[in-house]
Amino acid sequence: MLWQSIRFEWRYYLRQPSFYVTSLLFFLMTFLAASSESIQIGGGGEVLGNGPFSVIRTLVTMLIFSMFLVVNFVGSTAIRNTTFQMEELAYSKPFVVWQYQLGRFLGCYVVVLAVFAFVPLGTLLGSIMPWVDKERFGPTQLHYYANAYLFFAVPTIFVLSATFYAIANKFRSMMAMYLVAVTLFVLYVVSMALSREPEYRQLAAIIDPFGLRTFAEVSRYWTISEKNTLMPEFTGVLLNNRLLWTAIGVGILLAFGGLFGKLTLSRAGGKKSKKAQLVTPDFPLSAIQTAASIPSAWQQFVTRTGFEMRQIFLSAPFIILSLICIFDMVAPLIDPQGLYGTPDWPLTQTMVTLVTDATSLLFVLIVIYYCAEVVWRERSSGMGDIVDSLPVSNMVFWLSKLVAVSLLMTSLYALCMAATLLYQLGSGFTDLDIPQYLVRLGFFSLLPFLMTVVLAFFIQVLSPNKYVGMLGFVIYYAISLVMSSWGFSHNMYQFASTPEAPFSDLNRFGWTLETQSWYLLYWGGLVAVMFVLGFGLYQRGPAQSLRTRFGLLRYQIGKSGLIAAMCGLFVFSAVGSWIFYNTRVLNTYTNAEQQMDLQAEYEKQFKAGQDDPILVATGVEAKVDIFPEQRLIKAEVVQQMRNKFDTPISKMLVNIPDYTQSLEIEVAGGEMAKIAGNSRTAWLNFATPIPAGASVTVTTRIVRQTLGFVDANVDTSLVENGTFINNSELLPVFGYQPGAELQDRHERSKRGLKPVERMFKLEDSKRYSESGFGRGEDFISFNATVSTSEDQMAIAPGYLQQQWVDKGRRYFHYQMDKPIFNFYAFLSARLAVKKEQYKGVSLEIYYHPAHHWNVERMMASMKDSLDYFNDAFGLYQHQQMRIIEFPGYRSFAQSFANTVPYSEQIGFISDLRDEDEIDMPYYVTAHEMAHQWWGHQVGSANVQGSAVIPETLAQYSALRVMEQKYGELKLRKFLKYELDRYLRGRSEEKLEEMPLLRAENQGYIHYRKGSVVMMALKDRIGVKRLDENLKAFLQEFQYKQNPYPTTLDLVRHLKTDLSIADQAFVDDLFVNITLYDLRVMDIKSEPVGKDQLKLTLQIKAAKMTADGKGQETAQPLAEQIEIGAFSADPDEFSKDNKTLYLQKHQIKTGDNTIVITVPAGAAFVGIDPLIKLIDRDAADNVIKI
Secondary structure, three states: OHHHHHHHHHHHHHOOHHHHHHHHHHHHHHHHHHHOOOOOOOOEOOEOOOOHHHHHHHHHHHHHHHHHHHHHHHHHHHHHHHHOOOHHHHHOOOOOHHHHHHHHHHHHHHHHHHHHOHHHHHHHHHHOOOOOOHHHOOOOOHHHHHHHHHHHHHHHHHHHHHHHHHHHHHHOOHHHHHHHHHHHHHHHHHHHHHHOOHHHHHHHHHHOOOOHHHHHHHOOOOOHHHHHHOOOOOOHHHHHHHHHHHHHHHHHHHHHOOOOOOOOOOHHHOOOOHHHHOOOOOOOHHHOOOOOOOOOHHHHHHHHHHHHHHHHHOOHHHHHHHHHHHHHHHHHHHOOOOHHHOOEOOOHHHHHHHHHHHHHHHHHHHHHHHHHHHHHHHHHOOOHHHHHOOOOOHHHHHHHHHHHHHHHHHHHHHHHHHHHHHHHHHOOOOOOOHHHHHHHHHHHHHHHHHHHHHHHHHHHHHOOOHHHHHHHHHHHHHHHHHOHHHOOOOHHHOOOOOOOOOOEOOOEOOOHHHHHHHHHHHHHHHHHHHHHHHHHHOOOOOOOOHHHHHHOHHHHHHHHHHHHHHHHHHHHHHHHHHHHHHHHHHOOOOOHHHHHHHHHHHHHHHHHHOOOOOEEEEEEEEEEEEEHHHOEEEEEEEEEEEEOOOOOEEEEEEEOOOOEEEEEEEEOOEEEOOOOHHHOEEEEEEEEEEOOOOEEEEEEEEEEEOOOOOOOOOOOOOOOOOEEEEHHHHOOEEOOOHHHOOOOHHHHHHOOOOOOOOOOOOOOHHHOOOEOOEOOOOEEEEEEEEEEEOOOEEEOOOEEEEEEEEOOEEEEEEEOOOOEEOOOEEEEEOOEEEEEEEOOEEEEEEEOOOOOOOHHHHHHHHHHHHHHHHHHOOOOOOOEEEEEEEOOOOOOEOOEOOEEEEEHHHHHOEOOOOOOOOOHHHHHHHHHHHOOOEOOOEOOEOOOOOOHHHHHHHHHHHHHHHHHHHOHHHHHHHHHHHHHHHHHHHHOOOOOOOOHHHOOOOHHHHHHHHHHHHHHHHHHHOHHHHHHHHHHHHHHHOOOOOOOOOHHHHHHHHOOOOOHHHHHHHHHHHOOEEEEEEEEEEEEEEEEOOOEEEEEEEEEEEEEEEOOOOOEEEEOOEEEEEEEEEOOOOOOOOOOOOEEEEEEEEEEOEEEEEEEEEEOOOOEEEEOOOOOOOEOOHHHOEEEO
8 A cells, every 4th residue: 555655646746737847947947057157056156066065055955945845745645635525535445544644645755856856957967058167167976966965855855745744634725834834934044144143053053954054054164175076974963953854854754644543534524513503594585675775986995905805814824924024023133143243223224124134035925925816816716706796896806906915015014113113112222213114114115015016916817827827926036036147137127126225324315215216106107007907907707818808908998097008108118218318328337247348348458558657646635525415526636746667657547436527637748538438447648758756746626426316336425414435436546457357267268368366476576666555555745625515524634724614615624744645535424523632632533413322432442542552563643533434335444544434334333232242343443543553654565465464463453452451251252253254254265265474355364364363473472572573563664665565574573583483383374374173072070179170181183284275284283272161151251251271281183182170160161262273163162061
């Protein structure tokens, strides 16, 4: 019987179209992902598309969607007898129950496995197609596909099949299974946010039924080389996960799969309910009314809408969806994560983003399901002919259904809004911004979804049944996801799509209200046409072909419908023309492919002249007029410029900034040629070449403004409140710019370009006279007059000499008393200000009045930084330091001379009521203060490692200030994040990881690795020696321009007065890519008296170096490494956690036995517990005693 049941299920589904449709769908999804560059699931960059990482990543990602396969096949098998009313007949056969049930389960399980086998098949065949880029793929290894399928797909599909088989046996309803599937799908996607944080990853890896997070945890720090060659070992967390879920699947099947119970009839075929047994009362004939009033169309509409709403709102699916909406937001609300795990205050802008993120996928599923159910409800229930015969107009039916689904989505948004409002109040945040909720949720987000409802209704009307309609919408949605990669990224091509509409508390809605209104009006015209056509084609009465209904269309819609459709078409065309004029005529629009073509053309045209001499500024006198309401800047900048190169200048390439409306460059003997097309470049030709060493005056007049509105790449530098623009964004840049080159190796190859050289080699001494910020950057004298609206203040580097008001405009004159680097900015905003005098320096913070929480922390950080940096590295060069808040459209802080623009997103809104959190505003402020020494007093040459001197040393300086304030143990949390981000960064490297000495603007190296490296060096040689060496480095190169220092100079100074062993350690940190693998394998504890414990630790240790692709070479290890014991888990960072033991021990390669004696209160012990070394996995360094 067992084998017969399996064979029956297999043969049954081989005759079903669903088997072939789903197989084809899963095959095409992975085939296109492998054979097309438009869709990427597992590969990308230097990771091979058919390597083990890509194959497994593709397969486990598709396993999430396999849940719907399981519902379709396993669910259908489990309830087939009920659906076709065959229970009585089937159950009358003499068979063994467990064999019958198990055979049915295994049969449909095998069918699902067969369908899912098209996933690795599609990936395999896609990788060998003749049109694919062969550089993206390596040799085909069949065991990659087989192992991935066997160890990931087979167990996951088993537990899913067992779960849904048990659900089907319990509820005998496809609806219940689809609801459970949707619920699990949404909850799984939402819960991914939690698994990103280090403290939750291990748990998430264990309990993930699909294995996606499990594999992510195993491969988290894999290098490119490992991703292309290494199959995961089925040990540890991966083995535990697979065994756990296989056991759960077996348990569910045995307990709830009906294997050992009796076969029972469903409720419909069993005993009649009490309701069915009620006696129908008799009514006398006289009680029957023979006449009835005819309700108005409005009454009919209200009645019908109420009916549709009751069908939706009183159903189990609506309750489940409501709970999902709330749960979607629970994780980010309970454990909000900001930078370095520090939460932010629950601003309304954050809450709105949370709601839209939590509901976007859910609303798509609602549109797919509910639009089909509502449109086809009467026909699906067999009541279509009866209901259609009622004297109710088509418009009542059509509109009531649309309104009901629209109210469903509106109510879910209202529910989410209420939940976030309660959360804000419960968190002590009372500055509720109800208008923002209504505009951003109701107008920007909900309205496009309601338009999509009309589209879904229209697709259903065109379809022969609801399932074809659902499939049609899914196909539309899938196409919309890849349209951008096909070149149709403009929002005019993507239904109900609008440009991004970011929000800032400083600038409020800014330009977004106007832009969103035009686009929504544009799509509203098309929706009106769809509404009329859908109404006219709405099927009522006996089934009619689509062709027949089109023949009756004009009759059905009538004259008023025709007028409405024509009006909608007119609005669609007219507004579309207006949008086209603004985005493509007044402004320039390029899609991603066109932008890469422009970059390639720029390089082909001008690369040969990258070493041509250019003029370099030595003095700047600027007059800048900012018109915030018009988002307009008019500037006249007079620069004293010099030819610092050895050859005369006959012409210079001029790179024109975006949004420039007019540009004039006036220089004796110079004339600017016509701008060359979309490249935004032109030649500045000199009648008489400017000799080497000669100086000239260059006057630049420029007007910057966005005319009308744009579809993408909005000018967020120039806004109504919070303008922040630097000189490289405002003024033209001279000479070839390597930063504008196309970086992706594959895209370069397609366009006939050689692999990019990200930076000049470290040993290229002819670049030592060029600044790392660019060939044309040097120290300048600076003087600026800035005007703005009367209600705003304008700020620029320098000291305020004078301010006045003239003709409704406010003027500010700034002058710097000493040379500064040619890197400055202009700001304008309405801000509050806090000022203090500290040791002869004026400390000022300009901030949005509502963002007052962390101003005192920033002020304290500036004071503490001044104290430490003045003592360690030398005196601060200015008498003023200012922090200025700007809108959070950009999330960074940037240090100019005595002026630090600081985004509202990275410190001002941090919620630090929990003192265990990393003090982000304190840290960022200290980092930017450090740039006044590292970056403004000491520059760097235009070669590899140029970012290390300003950024790595600023990281170290900030961490020292934090360490003095919070202690070494608290600093561990920060370093743990830094180490994690470095290891993840190297696993995502697109070209080649470089040693710290040669970092090529790789942020994960010069920021993240740099933090750990410098703190390790401080621990090794001592803070006094390290700071003295850094001070000597600064003094040698202070304000020096020829040559600028390189990392070779830095390392030379770091090695001063160090032993041979310590110098070798410096080389390990800077010259090599050095990694450690330190693990506490076991621990034994013995009491020693009443107050001490004797601990015997078994430690496994290894040291290795890696090349740029991650290939590792073992190195001998014999170093002093810290062993530490703590009163609590150091990952908890609790206030009362104490360091009970921290001493260095000699650790060698291989197995080490360390015996230590610690106080009796020790609860955790570990090697390198405070993260001083680059350990491949610091999670196994500390264990519980």
